[in-house]
Structures are given as structure tokens and as C-alpha cells.
Amino acid sequence: SERTLVLVKPDGVERGLVGEVISRIERKGLKLVALDLRTVDRQVAEEHYAEHAEKPFFGSLVEFITTGKVVAAIVEGPRAISAFRQLAGGTDPVEKAAPGSLRGDYGLEVQYNLVHGSDSPESAEREIKLWFPEG
Ligand code: ATP
Numbered sequence: 001s002e003r004t005l006v007l008v009k010p011d012g013v014e015r016g017l018v019g020e021v022i023s024r025i026e027r028k029g030l031k032l033v034a035l036d037l038r039t040v041d042r043q044v045a046e047e048h049y050a051e052h053a054e055k056p057f058f059g060s061l062v063e064f065i066t067t068g069k070v071v072a073a074i075v076e077g078p079r080a081i082s083a084f085r086q087l088a089g090g091t092d093p094v095e096k097a098a099p100g101s102l103r104g105d106y107g108l109e110v111q112y113n114l115v116h117g118s119d120s121p122e123s124a125e126r127e128i129k130l131w132f133p134e135g
Helices: 010-014 018-028 042-048 058-066 080-088 102-106 121-131
Strands: 002-008 031-039 069-077 115-117
Touching (some): 002 018, 002 080, 010 018, 010 069, 018 080, 042 058, 042 121, 069 080, 080 102, 080 115
Antiparallel strands (some): 002 069, 002 115, 031 069
């Protein structure tokens, strides 16, 4: 069994889609092992998206993620990292995410794509430590 860091981003929280995200995680058979509604420090946001620091959208992405509440969760299960990314769908909600996925069903714009899920075991470990430093 594996752990992944899931975020419902501010667009998902504002639109009232937290229940929908959690419901799909649970229906898939994955388990919540931590769940927290919070606002994000600039420092945590910049560290979370450090790999995109040089991208033109970095500033606006950090701004977006820090301006509203997010839900941070640790999700566990067999192949949890891939399983959640399947539930989320591709990064671009129109061009990449299939209908039936969270982004495919509810998203229109790349930046406002509702959720985040770790993309590898290394990212999951790093992100879980960043978002839940208390363990
Ligand atoms: P996440 O890391 O949030 O799960 P991802 O792994 O599907 O998303 P990445 O390529 O790592 O996608 O991009 C991280 C996030 O940055 C995306 O989820 C999206 O919110 C934002 N993003 C990516 N590309 C763009 C872009 N061209 N314009 C604006 N925002 C973008």
C-alpha cells in the first residue's frame, strides 16, 4: 500500500466540490488518513510548486493557491498515487482529462483544475512532509 498527497485547490473549495472529491476517493476504495481545510502560506506554496519556479505561470499559480482555502489530504491504498491521478484526469481539463474524471467533469481551465495529486513516490514523500510536517 502507498500514500499520496491530495489537494482540493481553492477553485474546488469555492465551488463546493470537496464532498465530490472525497466521495470519489472513497468510492474508489482509497482511504483518507489525514484531512484538513486550511489557508496556505506563500512559502509552502512556492515549495510545493518549486519544479515550476521558472515557468511563466508560476507567480499566478502561487497567488491562486494562497488566496483561498484548500483541503489537504493524505490518501492511502494500493497504487494510491496512480489511482488518484486516474480519478483526477490529465492536467488540462478540456484537452487531456477524460469525461468521468474530476477535471474532465468539472474543469475548464488549466490553472483552475480543482485538484492536485502527487506524481511519484518521491513527490508523495516530499509533499506529505511539506503539508503534514507534524507526521
Ligand atoms: P498538479 O501538480 O496540481 O497535480 P499536474 O501534475 O497535473 O498538476 P503540472 O504540470 O505539475 O500538472 O502543473 C502543476 C499545476 O500548475 C497544474 O495543476 C495547474 O494548476 C498549473 N499549471 C500547469 N500548466 C499551466 C499553464 N500553462 N497555465 C497555468 N497554470 C498551469
